[in-house]
Structure formats: structure tokens, C-alpha cells
Amino acid sequence: MANSNDRRQPRLEDVAALAKVSHQTVSRVINNHPNVSTATRGRVEAAIAELGYRRNTAARSLVTRRTQTIGVLASELGQYGPANTLLGVQQAAREAGYFVSIAAIKGAGAKAISDAVRHLTDQGADGMIVIVPHDGTLQVLEDLNLDLPVIVVGGAGEGRLSGAMVDQKLGARLAVAHLISLGHQRIGHVSGPLDWVDGKARVDGWREELAEAGLSDELLVEGDWSAGSGYRIGQQLAEQRSATAVFVSNDQMALGLLRAFGEKGIRVPEDISLVGFDDQPESAYFMPPLTTVRQDFEELGKRCMDLMRAQIEDEAGSGALVVKPELVVRASTAPRPLLS
Amino acid sequence: MANSNDRRQPRLEDVAALAKVSHQTVSRVINNHPNVSTATRGRVEAAIAELGYRRNTAARSLVTRRTQTIGVLASELGQYGPANTLLGVQQAAREAGYFVSIAAIKGAGAKAISDAVRHLTDQGADGMIVIVPHDGTLQVLEDLNLDLPVIVVGGAGEGRLSGAMVDQKLGARLAVAHLISLGHQRIGHVSGPLDWVDGKARVDGWREELAEAGLSDELLVEGDWSAGSGYRIGQQLAEQRSATAVFVSNDQMALGLLRAFGEKGIRVPEDISLVGFDDQPESAYFMPPLTTVRQDFEELGKRCMDLMRAQIEDEAGSGALVVKPELVVRASTAPRPLLS
């Protein structure tokens, strides 16, 4: 197939020669400029196809000062949520003709963040999407005062740094409302770290729903998102026995609670009800299957990318910025036990 | 700080003017060429620092025909293994001064793959790392006959397409050997899809270890990696009751089995032992905590990136290509029950 004298990639000039036009006309065809006659357009397109021409991105970037690259700054990429958000971003980006370059960071140290940001700007990223929903990170980014569009996934909407988000507060309220509707009155909460945007928002939602029902919001314990922290907290809660239901800020911690309760002989949902958050695929196979709040991370990523595109191309943002979460009722919740 | 008349990014020329040398000398300093006197080098570096100069990647790529970008082709990026492999790749890449651009695909259709590959080559990737350990994918890639280095994570080592891998067969044998050492003789296997490289390798390991012990390898069921498939298969196995131990090809399917067994009143590990594969962080909090085979995905990604770098820069590959897995014994395995 390939020409054995395989010199190198064809360039505009080669296409132009074959189509008997100037290289500029070929450029016009590629970029969909008007004012190209149908006839020559056809000849050019045929030549492009024949040579298998592909535009050189570096050359184009050099002159347009655009790389068509979106940098994604992410921590915890190994986790379900961030990984799937990245997936959504990538998909939307590719459809829109953008490349996605990633920079992962461990922890949220200022240096790690600025190094990663620099890495992305060195590549000439046209914009940056941040999947590090951690207060400290936002502050560092704010201070860096970048001169390119920055979208923060789940961003708080305050200041310049914002983006699409899942309505965390609503999700939390759905969970708590579900528990209240089952008759529970002492509803605890195992939160994520409180310096994480999402963690805090879920606490707020839990509080608000309780307040409206006139219930107490005393029972709050802070975890670190990991199953291990859920396990340790579960052991404490098992000692106290002060709640009949717990809203847990993610499914992994809920798994930890489940095991701690199992070991202490506390039955879920007979003795205590549990609601998680995220709806990872595995959660349907916990014992018992976990009632949880589903958030569509992929959709979230897509929305963020759409927003990014609107900013870069100076169009009006189209889609809604808030993704609605959804309660998925399974078997870890039941009516409040009579005694207790 | 910044000059209020903030024109644009400084370029070589600006640095050169400030340091009173030619732009070429600045280029030499940046690229660590020899034959630059210490004095001028110092002046140039000072000028670079003062202006905050950063080299323009597009311009450099245009002339060097290198983008310093590694494309990562991945499916199932939402899963624990691939996501963490990507993490390792990214980390090693950044340390080596490479950018990482991703293209995710759903499924393994030939068109999806070639579109993604084209997307990466359009960006001018210097090399491609493939995290799609699926036979069909490898075939498609082979047929595309790309003229850039391609590293396949977990690659079979056959033909051009290979890369670093975790020794899957060894991992499977560790798992089975552990079960045998506990006295089990009827050891089943729930495999991953058999057209996945890893899935097949684990079946082979299971077979080999059984054969050496003179045990039967009749009990093989194919899953699809998901917890759901594990659940369905678990229900079947619970009916049959033909094995005292099952080696499951990943932790998620093991979770499904666990739940199916739990529902049928089959106790793990008292009635049946279970070994998983992967050692996801959650597996320690299953009920019971899962004995499994740990593979270090991040290390795997790093090794692949090292290999890539060696290929691009024409050095001898340094590190070992095979990462050793490790058996993690927890509570889902126990000696063979006496009756049965």
C-alpha cells in the first residue's frame, strides 16, 4: 500500500501540487473557509485523500497560538469518580477536536500543583480542567493567577474558578429525606474530609434536610473517603449505638461501615440503615446491596468540557451546569426498628 | 510584578537581547550544549530567570519533529487497574519531560481504535502506550502498521507489540498453590473474558498449577470482569457445590460471588474458599476480607514508560519488564472443610 519510497508525511505543498492549486487554497479547504469554488474544493479534497494528508499540529499551533489541547489537572485519578470524570472530558474533547493532556498530582501541596500547572502550560494548553475538588488546591490556583481559562469540576461557583458540578447538596438531601421517610430520627453522617468541596456540601445538605424535619445534626464524624476510615468509624458507631441510620459520604466508606457492623453483629438494614454516595458499579453487590446516590461523572466531565469550549471559542455557554444526582434505593435501608 | 505593558510571552530573541548574546546561544544553553562558556551561560540563565522565559513547544516540535508527547490509548479507564496504570505512566513521563495525551475508547471495535490512534498521531505523539489488553485490539494495532513506537501494557511479548507486564501466570499459580496448600482439591476458576490477554494467562496459570498437583481443571466458568457476572456465576456454583475453593480472576467478580454465596447461606471461608486478583483497596473490607493477588499497576505503568523512553531515545532498555505479583492472604481462604 504505502509508497515504498516512503519519504515523509505529505505537507500542504504536496497536496497543492497534486491538485494544481496553491498551498494556501488547500489551507482554505481544510479550514472550511468560504470563497473556494466547488470544483477546486473537490480537486483538493481528492488530493488530500489520495496522499493521506494530515495537518501538522505543531506548525498550525505555532502560527495560530492555539494548541487545541486541554490540560487536565487531577489527583486521585485511581478513584472511580475522578477517573470517570476524566473519561467524560476526554470524550467531549475528542468530539470537539481537542486533545487532552493530563497531569496527575499526589496530595495537594502547593508545589506539586504549580509544577503540574506549569507542565500543562509548557505544553501550551488552551485551557485547564481541574479535577481536584480540594479547597487548598483552589486557593493555590487562584494565587497562580493564570491567564488561560480554568474550569474546576465541581467548582464552588465562587470567583473565577468554577465549572459544572453535581448538585451535592441535593444528593445529600435525597439520601436523608429517604431515611426520614422511613421513620428514622437519629440520622448520623460520616463525611468526607471537610476541606473538600464535595465533602462539605454533603454535610450541608444533610444538615439542612435534618433541620427542616426538626431533627438533630449532632452525630457527625469525618472520614477520609477510604474504606479503611469507614471501617474504623463503623467500629466506633457500633459501640455508641446512637443512630438508627447513617448517611455515608461515599460508597467506599460505606463498605467499611458494613464490615465493621457485620463484625459487631449489627444487622443492616434491620438494626441500622445505611445510605452511600456515588453508586459505583460494585455497590449493587455489597452485602446488603447499598442504597446510594448516583452521580453521573461522565456527564459531569462532558459538561465541563462544553463549558471550556464555550470559553475558548467565546460562545455563550449552552448546557446546564448542574447535574442532578439520583437516589438509588437498594437493600441497605429499611424502616426504623421499633426498639432503640 | 509582571510588566504592565504585558505584551506576550518572551521568546529566545528577548532573552538574547537581555543577555547580549545571539538567540542561538540561548538555545544552546537551554539544550545543554557544550561549548558555551561559563560566564555567558550564567548571563543567559539570569536573563531567562528574569524574563520568566519558557520555551515554545510548538516551535520546537516543528523543527525537531518531536512533540515530547506520549499518547495513551486506553479502554476501561474507569476501572482500578487501567486508571492506576495510567497514573504510573503519567508520573514517569512527566519526570522524563514528556507530556501524556489520552484517547479513551469504548469497546474494542476496529473503527473506535483506529479513530483513537489517528487522534493521537494527529497530535504528533512520539510514541503510543496501549492499555487495552484485548486480543482484538492487538490485532487491529498490528494491522495499522504504525511507524512510531508502540508499547502494549501487559503485551504478550509476541511480535512487535509488547511491553512490561505483571506476571499473570505466576499470580494465578500463587493463588492456586495457596489453595492447594490448604488441602483443597477441587479448585474452580472464574475467569475473565478469554479474549483478554490477562484473562487467558490466569487460566493458564490455574491449569498449570493444578496439573502439577495432579488435580482436575474441569471447573472453569467465564465471566466478564464485572461484579454482576460474578454474582450470576456465584449463584450457579452455589447450586452445584462441586468445588471447595474458587480462584476468581479479579476482585470485583469475587465480590459478586461473595454476595451470591452469602444469599445461599454458603459461608466463606468455612464452606468454600475464595481468592481474587488485583487487590483493590476495597478488597480488604469485603466480608470476609479477600485473599487476593496484588499487582502493582503504577509500577507497571512506570516500567512501560521507561521502556518507551528507551525506544524513543534509542537507549538500551534498563529495567526489568516483568513485575512480580504478590499473594495477600486475608480471611476468605481456610483449610478444606472435612466433609464435602
Add this chain to the structure above:
DNA sequence: TGGTCTATCGTTAGCGCTAACAGGAGCCAG
């Protein structure tokens, strides 16, 4: 002293593309 060699630095060309301008053909009104 003169020639050669080496270390250091400058000059020139060009990577492949797009923006800006220039030019020519066709059309219409006066």
C-alpha cells in the same frame, strides 16, 4: 613566526502552517 586546531559565538535557512495582502476574472450599472 606561521599554520593548524579548538572552543566559542554569530548568521542564515527553513520546519509547515496561516494571516494579510495582492491580483485577476467576471459581472453589473452608468
Add this chain to the structure above:
DNA sequence: CTGGCTCCTGTTAGCGCTAACGATAGACCA
């Protein structure tokens, strides 16, 4: 028939960088 317009196409310059070659000065040896 001419001026001015529109539509299409070509020519030129330059994005910021590195490779290749040229030039200069000092070192070193015969």
C-alpha cells in the same frame, strides 16, 4: 466601454525555534 464591485486564487511574510555552517580569537606545535 469604463469603473467598481464580488468572488476566487496566488504571493509574501512570519510564528519561534534548531541545525548547519561561518567567523573569530586564542592555544599550541613545529
